[in-house]
Amino acid sequence: xxxxxxxxxxxxxxxxxxxxxxxxxxxxxxxxxxxxxxxxxxxxxxxxxxxxxxxxxxxxxxxxxxxxxxxxxxxxxxxxxxxxxxxxxxxxxxxxxxxxxxxxxxxxxxxxxxxxxxxxxxxxxxxxxxxxxxxxxxxxxxxxxxxxxxxxxxxxxxxxxxxxxxxxxxxxxxxxxxxxxxxxxxxxxxxxxxxxxxxxxxxxxxxxxxxxxxxxxxxxxxxxxxxxxxxxxxxxxxxxxxxxxxxxxxxxxxxxxxxxxxxxxxxxxxxxxxxxxxxxxxxxxxxxxxxxxxxxxxxxxxxxxxxxxxxxxxxxxxxxxxxxxxxxxxxxxxxxxxxxxxxxxxxxxxxxxxxxxxxxxxxxxxxxxxxxxxxxxxxxxxx
Numbered sequence: 249x250x251x252x253x254x255x256x257x258x259x260x261x262x263x264x265x266x267x268x269x270x271x272x273x274x275x276x277x278x279x280x281x282x283x284x285x286x287x288x289x290x291x292x293x294x295x296x297x298x299x300x301x302x303x304x305x306x307x308x309x310x311x312x313x314x315x316x317x318x319x320x321x322x323x324x325x326x327x328x329x330x331x332x333x334x335x336x337x338x339x340x341x342x343x344x345x346x347x348x349x350x351x352x353x354x355x356x357x358x359x360x361x362x363x364x365x366x367x368x369x370x371x372x373x374x375x376x377x378x379x380x381x382x383x384x385x386x387x388x389x390x391x392x393x394x395x396x397x398x399x400x401x402x403x404x405x406x407x408x409x410x411x412x413x414x415x416x417x418x419x420x421x422x423x424x425x426x427x428x429x430x431x432x433x434x435x436x437x438x439x440x441x442x443x444x445x446x447x448x449x450x451x452x453x454x455x456x457x458x459x460x461x462x463x464x465x466x467x468x469x470x471x472x473x474x475x476x477x478x479x480x481x482x483x484x485x486x487x488x489x490x491x492x493x494x495x496x497x498x499x500x501x502x503x504x505x506x507x508x509x510x511x512x513x514x515x516x517x518x519x520x521x522x523x524x525x526x527x528x529x530x531x532x533x534x535x536x537x538x539x540x541x542x543x544x545x546x547x548x549x550x551x552x553x554x555x556x557x558x559x560x561x562x563x564x565x566x567x568x569x570x571x572x573x574x575x576x577x578x579x580x581x582x583x584x585x586x587x588x589x590x591x592x593x594x595x596x597x598x599x600x601x602x603x604x605x606x607x608x609x610x611x612x613x614x615x616x617x618x619x620x621x622x623x624x625x626x627x628x629x630x631x
Contacts, residue, residue, distance in 0.1 A: 250383045252280045255376050257364045258387070258391030259285030261296065261531055262517030265538045266389055271354030275546050277534030281357045282385070288361040292341040294494055295413070295455060296531035297428075297447065299333045299594050304494055305535075308583065308623040309346050312337045312449050314429035317590055320434045321582035328590050329428055335428060367394055367513055387545075391517040395508040402503060404564060405571035406463070410497035411445075412471035413457030416479070418486040423448035430628040431585070433578035435478060439576025441570060444478050453491075456483075461500060461528075461570055461577055471495070498528040502564045506552050514551045516541070524551070525563035527597060558606070559599040581614055587612045 254270065256263045267283045268278045295311075307313075313336040318327045322516075351357055366377045367388050374388040393400065429446035436442070441461040448454040458474045460466070479488060498518060505521035516522065522537055525529040537553060544551050570577055584593055588608065595601050596609050 250381065252282045252383065252385040254279060254281045255383060255385040255388045256283045257388060259283060259518060260391055262391045262534045265534060266516060268347055268528060269349050269533040269538050269542045271351060271357050273542065277356065279356060282360060282383065283357060284360045284362060284364050286363040290340065290344055293337050293490060294340045294496060296338045297336065298532040301336050306338055309338055309342045310336050313425065313575035314428055318427045319585040320429065320432040321586060322434055322578065325584055326585060330590060333591060333594055341579045369512055388513045389516050391458050391519050392512060393508055393515060393519040399504050400503060400508055401501065404497055404502050405567050406501040407461050407570055408497045409459065409461055409500055410465050411459040412495045413455050414475055414490045415455050415492040416488045417491055418452045418488040420484045420486055423451050423454045423485050425451050431581055435577050437578055439575050441574055462574055475512050498523050498530060500525055500528050500567060502560055502567065504577060509552065519555055524597065530629060573625045583614055584612050
């Protein structure tokens with residue numbers, strides 16, 4: 249069957265959640281849906297973390313969750329409780345396994361393991377070209393962008409959240425299994441915003457990840473050298489083995505990725521600009537936007553998902569600061585976590601705070617940097 253009502257391109261977090269949402273909704277029971285994924289076995293290619301109150305729909309798949317969190321700055325260390333939140337860790341292979349099992353139960357969804365090479369318009373419909381054939385649909389949802397990236401990366405700054413992580417097993421207890429290290433800025437910054445991120449499953453096993461917010465990437469060996477130094481100098485030089493590695497990058501920008509959308513094509517996930525611009529967090533945002541997208545399809549409303557709320561402007565100022573003064577990121581985040589409860593910061597990052605709470609966040613940031621960014625943004629907007 250090569251004619252579909254909907255085609256989903258990409259079987260990652262956004263594609264699989266959307267496929268499950270369509271398949272489980274009676275409204276779409278008579279619709280023909282195809283999901284195209286390049287790889288039949290993605291393995292444990294990534295780890296997602298997020299926070300939420302109480303139990304959630306992903307709890308049965310979690311590797312671990314915590315009710316405490318640690319933060320380290322150049323001059324302080326803080327361990328705090330998160331109640332009513334829990335910080336949750338979900339590994340890619342567990343997510344893929346569960347969602348593939350769900351999607352296999354929907355008779356109207358066909359799963360194709362083949363690469364999509366292009367999506368174009370043909371007689372008002374989408375023409376999807378893969379390595380094995382041509383398919384048509386009334387609407388395509390794609391987590392892959394077929395536009396040249398450079399066209400979408402204007403006019404605002406673009407940073408990358410890029411990282412390399414090791415799943416390690418130590419012979420002796422090293423980690424505090426009760427509290428992940430959300431950000432450790434005690435490491436050398438070297439002119440960028442750099443931190444370590446530690447997710448302990450047991451006192452001897454953890455994901456240790458070297459993360460940067462910067463414009464350019466490092467050589468693989470540079471990430472690894474930083475991880476080696478952290479294991480040696482910050483974690484007491486334990487005897488350890490590397491069980492797995494993961495590496496990736498997420499664009500951090502307020503540029504409008506939906507500019508690549510067409511009447512027959514809607515981008516989702518990172519390709520749709522669903523990543524939180526100032527942090528790169530995407531999984532939670534995706535879980536919130538998929539139901540919104542489904543309701544928009546059912547109601548016939550416009551499917552443009554990018555909206556300029558007050559949080560868009562906050563993210564824009566933050567990225568302006570980091571783009572001009574990238575080494576100051578540690579100071580900004582240290583100011584927040586040393587003076588505010590993490591619950592307020594998490595609420596702000598979920599874009600749920602009131603104006604009064606926003607003021608608390610803004611007032612805790614280094615003011616001179618943001619005042620300069622504000623005036624520069626104001627001047628640019630006047631042209």
